[in-house]
Amino acid sequence: MIPLKDYNPTRRFPLVSVVFIVLNVLVFFYDRLSGHYEPLLVETARGVIRTRQFVGGLSSDYALVPVSLISHPLLAWPTIFSSMFLHGNWLHIGSNMLYLWIFGNNVEDVLGRMRFIVFYFTCGLVAAFAQVASAPGSNIPMVGASGAVAGVMGAYLLLFPRARILTLVPIIFFFTFIEVPAFLIIGYWVLIQFLNANWLGGGEFLRGGVAYFAHIGGFVAGVAFVGILGVKRRGGYRRL
Template identity: 45%
Template structure:
């Protein structure tokens, strides 16, 4: 299932969401310009390698810089390939503008970074001995999805589901789609922990940690911000635009 769009009112501007997408894109172009062996070293230095922080003597022996915690920020802006960054940025574009409208642009940036930090800490806690680098914005974006889950549960998510190479479109409540997504990450993460060997790939628990952080902390980041005026019945016609085309 791949989200195509949502029916929540799209606010104008979304400056912070656009700037975050731009920052990720620029860093990705920088990655592409690096030779492959340099790019791998780049990921190890600026991605999250849990054993680097849980086993400092090993990290020093291997040659990691000592007493630097920049990777907890920089890992959010690194991506392993075109599918990785395009999927993350598209998801951020769909869910980010509405959450940004609730928080305001500056608070949204801090909220985004906070969720990414929580995602990294959960990943490190659940994979303390991993020597593989974890990169990507998906933990921070999972936090945005968690806030969307709390604030826009009745919005509709339009999903693309390929069946035998044919695209089919389905519309489901945001509460159902995001809840199912979060449970699938938890289930996959649990299976990964049960594996007897270290497995690279998707950081399932980073997604879980980011989602929970976003769903629980979104109200904290909104403290002191004036409440938005609720929509009146005659202002909600756009919410049903998708229905009118079916």
């Protein structure tokens, strides 16, 4: 299921969300135009595995490497935040920015712009530590806004569980559009993250190069942020 848009109007323009999207896209294009990329090869007990994660360009210097953060925390600390603006490929940035556009505007509207900035980077920070904790000895670069975006989805789930989401659903060889409540589409996404984290070696980026534990950590941080602060939604929204 691929969410395309929600029916959840905001009171004001989502300036911060748009700025984050623009920055991510600009960094991605700059990185693609200036960097040299090679498929990431991971050595395992069964031999060397070629993943869909690509390294090179800005990722060589600004990606978060778990073992570096553990061994040299002061030097590697800035990469926790710089890595949030780097992406491995077109699908990676496309999906992250789509989710940020759909869910970020409403969360920003509820939290306010300054608090949304703090919220976004806090979720990204927790996501990074969750991934590092799952594989502290890993030397595989970690990039992407997925952890912060996962936090946005967690907040949206708590604030607007029954908001209508227009979703693209594949049915064998065909596609159809349906409207589903937010709790269903986000709940499905969360389930996939938990299953993949446990079945596909998410802590080591194997079989696809996805940091599933970062997704889970960011999501939990988003839910906790809203829950602890007792934030409540403003205005109405169209429900199913």
